[in-house]
Amino acid sequence: MSLLSSLHQFAIEPFQEFSFMRRALVAAFALALGSAPLGVLLTLRRMSLFGEALSHAVLPGVAVGFIFFGLSLPALSVGGFVAGVLVVAIAGWISRHTELKEDASLAAIYVVALALGVILISRHGTQLDLLHILFGNVLGVDSEGLVLIGGVASISVLGIAALYRGLLLESFDPSYMAVGGGRSGGAIYQQVFLMLVVMNLVASFQTLGTLMAVGLMMLPAVSARLWHDTLPAQLCNSVLQAALAGYAGLLISYYASVPSGPVIIVCAGVLYAASLLLAPRGWLPRLLRRPHLQA
Amino acid sequence: MNAAISLENLTVSYRRHPALHHVNGAFERGSLTAIVGPNGAGKSTLLKSMLGLVRCNDGRVITHVQAHRIAYLPQQAEIDRSFPISVLDCVLLGYWQAKGNWGGIDAAMSARARQALAAVGLDGFAGRPLSSLSVGQFQRVLFARILLQDAEVILLDEPFNAIDARTTGDLLRIISAWHAERRTVIAVLHDHDQVRRAFPQTLLLARNVVAWGDTDEVMCEANLQRARAMAEAVDEHADVCEVSEAEVLALSHEHEHEHAHGHAHVHPHTHAAPAKGAAQ
Numbered sequence: 336m337s338l339l340s341s342l343h344q345f346a347i348e349p350f351q352e353f354s355f356m357r358r359a360l361v362a363a364f365a366l367a368l369g370s371a372p373l374g375v376l377l378t379l380r381r382m383s384l385f386g387e388a389l390s391h392a393v394l395p396g397v398a399v400g401f402i403f404f405g406l407s408l409p410a411l412s413v414g415g416f417v418a419g420v421l422v423v424a425i426a427g428w429i430s431r432h433t434e435l436k437e438d439a440s441l442a443a444i445y446v447v448a449l450a451l452g453v454i455l456i457s458r459h460g461t462q463l464d465l466l467h468i469l470f471g472n473v474l475g476v477d478s479e480g481l482v483l484i485g486g487v488a489s490i491s492v493l494g495i496a497a498l499y500r501g502l503l504l505e506s507f508d509p510s511y512m513a514v515g516g517g518r519s520g521g522a523i524y525q526q527v528f529l530m531l532v533v534m535n536l537v538a539s540f541q542t543l544g545t546l547m548a549v550g551l552m553m554l555p556a557v558s559a560r561l562w563h564d565t566l567p568a569q570l571c572n573s574v575l576q577a578a579l580a581g582y583a584g585l586l587i588s589y590y591a592s593v594p595s596g597p598v599i600i601v602c603a604g605v606l607y608a609a610s611l612l613l614a615p616r617g618w619l620p621r622l623l624r625r626p627h628l629q630a
Numbered sequence: 631m632n633a634a635i636s637l638e639n640l641t642v643s644y645r646r647h648p649a650l651h652h653v654n655g656a657f658e659r660g661s662l663t664a665i666v667g668p669n670g671a672g673k674s675t676l677l678k679s680m681l682g683l684v685r686c687n688d689g690r691v692i693t694h695v696q697a698h699r700i701a702y703l704p705q706q707a708e709i710d711r712s713f714p715i716s717v718l719d720c721v722l723l724g725y726w727q728a729k730g731n732w733g734g735i736d737a738a739m740s741a742r743a744r745q746a747l748a749a750v751g752l753d754g755f756a757g758r759p760l761s762s763l764s765v766g767q768f769q770r771v772l773f774a775r776i777l778l779q780d781a782e783v784i785l786l787d788e789p790f791n792a793i794d795a796r797t798t799g800d801l802l803r804i805i806s807a808w809h810a811e812r813r814t815v816i817a818v819l820h821d822h823d824q825v826r827r828a829f830p831q832t833l834l835l836a837r838n839v840v841a842w843g844d845t846d847e848v849m850c851e852a853n854l855q856r857a858r859a860m861a862e863a864v865d866e867h868a869d870v871c872e873v874s875e876a877e878v879l880a881l882s883h884e885h886e887h888e889h890a891h892g893h894a895h896v897h898p899h900t901h902a903a904p905a906k907g908a909a910q
Contacts, residue, residue, distance in 0.1 A: 379710075379713060379714070381710070497731075498731060500726075500731050501730075501731040503715070504723055504726060506713070507709070507710070507713050507715060507720075507723075508709050508723070510683060510702070510704055511702065511704075511723070511726075512726065513681075513682075513683060514681050514683070514697075514700060514701070514702045560714070563714065564714055564759040564761070565714050565715070565716065565759070566714045566715060569714055
């Protein structure tokens, strides 16, 4: 009994005692639910680094929001969302009208956007403000932030569920889709999908920071792909891993007094390492290979 | 002639060098046509331009069927086979044109998908992940998907690559069945014997149309020689092409009177690739 109670004290009481811990946990779970499945779809489209680029690209919008409204969550979020959608649209336009592929044009645009954002912020704010925006603070989520994160997570889950077949086909065989529904048919799914990605990155920069936002999106997604053969299983697995990383990261950062965002990412990284080792497509099953069957 | 797809003076170029050059003619409704030609002759580009996947620089493609009634089998390099999807789900995507994102898939449809799998010799593969298939088996899955599409026009880009002889026979029988159902089938192929055996019509392409019509007439040694003579490398210093659209269209109308089927169309260019290659 005493073991149970000490476990309870260790693992649950911090969240019972402090409301900032509870809010942080809810925020982490909501982000896990929204971002991780999008990350799986990104890896399937071979766009694993796309989230990374986009998370930087939202910075000038965040900076403009910051300059005019200070550290106000709605302003920063709207600014970031607009900047992200703009960068995606410009990169898409360039790739459609030149010979550059979408990743190349995005790589060109996002560094410019990032540089612009850094210039804007350093001209108009202090170093501390910049750090806050870049690295976020999950323990500082207020109820307004929770509503934003929860709303974005809900929209993502509903969006993925509603457009599941189209998103899957657009990732799997876009030329087949283009033949069927005319050229615009596939593009709509792609655009909605990329908007969901931008929304999630913007929501998670508040908690994890722009630099870390992509971690919770991509790391669980990449490890989930090692475990299953089917997409629904990979999606569920990625959400579970992201939520677990969020929970463990918060707990560790609480006891070790280290910033929560990076710890959450490191936890996701540990889960990735474990997946690499233990998952059916991982390393250990290859080592312990079983005898082959009869032909 | 009741055309399914007509091409009017179609030119498609990459960096101003034409991959397809003043292609003119029509695929008759219910026809079974092979597209033959050397590498770089514009065969895949022709299919893609008919689907609107590449932009025409000049001229136009007129499709006389609704866009969603056209099925397309791309060269498989363009699809990621490690995608986490089951064989059955992949085949069921054949209902996308009919059902879209929202439409339900009922038991009868699943049953038809399994029949389609059986028809391409993949009985019992329904539940397996796509990534477990070989290249040839995957190609058969894509054939099964087209079986569900109920398309009026079917475009196949090198459908028998990496497929063994027995399965090629099975798939050729499916193509004949489509032909019997009055569907229009257009296939890019390399095996000349296969073309002579199974395809009544042939379009011999070497950027320009070398010949287009009944397979026996098109696949004569003289024509094949002319197609082979196409210089694969583009001439960096080629002059601007000055053939007018009216000229090309007028030429093809003359041919329409001469030939009952299609257009055996000899291109008038002096600087075009085949002539140049032959001269060298």
